[in-house]
């Protein structure tokens with residue numbers, strides 16, 4: 028087995044064996060692998076070993092571009108350590124790699140339309156340089172690729188490749204290349220491809236993407252990283268919304284180009300606004316006026332004309348075209364609804380997209396640091412019963428380095444919410460926070476509960492609270508201030524499921540304890556209710572799959588920020604009586620060793636005294 032380190036860590040070896048067994052038997056695997064196991068190495072090592080032996084391709088999928096780096100680094104290390112001769116490609120969507128500065132301002136729909144038109148009309152010099160249309164261009168593009176590959180090594184991160192493509196010279200002259208097309212050509216020669224969920228799991232793109240990179244699903248080992256969010260992410264890719272604000276912009280575009288569609292768009296806006304004024308409700312297809320194929324074609328052409336004539340980078344007509352093309356899709360997996368934000372066509376079942384891919388693929392490995400209960404993720408992503416294995420590994424970190432506490436002294440249950448309850452919660456949290464000799468994060472189920480608790484929260488430490496509408500820069504500043512307080516201690520108040528609670532590391536003294544206040548259940552509304560009903564009908568587990576388990580995952584994710592490496596010591600407090608209820612408690616990973624108490628501050632104090 029090719030491996031990137033001297034020897035595997037505890038449990039890593041077990042995971043390597045399980046992954047290899049599954050891929051060699053053409054099976055799928057769902058893996059709960061807590062932080063510290065080294066899951067990226069544990070999955071890539073056997074997958075690449077098998078792929079090189081059997082001439083298969085490995086796809087490593089992540090939900091965010093920022094998560095590509097860890098896989099790219101691991102692939103590089105694996106090849107270097109074992110002196111392997113293979114190539115890997117790091118692929119990011121066209122919009123994020125485009126070397127043409129003019130397109131920077133384009134929105135999603137408009138970017139793809141402009142890019143497609145430029146390629147078709149041979150108007151993108153970067154595309155011509157990287158791929159070419161004429162024989163002469165194609166020959167030059169071939170030579171450019173050859174030059175790029177000369178010092179490519181095993182893999183280059185997308186950032187490095189974009190930079191190289193932007194600065195590429197040919198015959199001593201600047202000759203920038205389309206980085207996306209270059210990466211795709213490298214992918215054709217690659218055994219491993221790092222890319223995003225939507226490249227492989229989104230049916231409208233997957234077929235064309237696989238063809239472009241010259242791979243077949245049946246010969247592909249697909250690794251889905253951070254799989255705890257995969258179902259929600261895929262559902263959101265498949266869902267579409269129509270807002271009155273977008274329609275207003277589209278009407279302006281139609282007016283400017285004197286399009287007869289203006290009247291139709293105005294009627295659509297009136298109907299959408301009327302629905303948005305009513306209480307949230309489930310609606311039928313005929314709640315909106317019908318747009319036939321010709322109308323849709325015309326709308327798309329109008330959007331394109333608008334971009335061309337005005338030289339703008341955004342067309343609302345194109346966004347509406349995308350919504351209306353999906354609107355007629357009649358299926359029980361979709362919910363048509365309206366609320367104050369407009370009209371929505373929401374996908375409730377990620378299996379619609381992943382089911383077919385799972386059937387065809389050689390193997391799919393879905394993994395995460397918090398993937399419990401595994402059964403739910405198997406169902407939600409549409410894994411086949413007969414071909415799927417599930418594994419849960421223990422945390423490799425010393426158990427004595429952590430204490431996990433449930434306190435049932437308070438609750439944020441809706442029926443029990445009151446000023447008195449919030450005061451009690453604030454009191455409990457204050458005691459815990461003041462006992463911790465360093466930084467503490469307190470995660471709340473919502474901004475509303477956070478506000479109520481903070482009203483009575485008076486710890487002996489500075490408090491930094493996440494703001495509901497802060498910009499990324501403001502959020503980064505807040506986080507930096509909190510981290511800088513590591514030597515004297517501060518409190519970070521944030522919402523579970525938010526950007527401070529998931530996909531972020533607080534190493535060492537950056538975070539010594541976390542308090543999870545209440546169960547972060549989704550707001551109960553039409554959409555959650557529909558999801559619960561749908562999951563009940565499909566899996567007989569509506570309440571758990573649609574409401575309870577996702578909330579528990581958010582709570583466990585937030586708590587998991589404390590211990591990120593084997594030297595970290597930390598305390599976690601789950602503050603709500605419901606955490607001890609059987610249905611909730613079974614979501615905790617088996618190795619959490621939870622302590623039930625009514626005095627969490629005392630337990631935390633004793634732990635830090637040791």
Ligand code: SF4
Pocket residue numbers: 121122124125126127130141142143145146151153154204205206207208
């Ligand atoms: S072909 Fe490439 S360089 Fe040209 S617009 Fe599209 S993404 Fe940008």
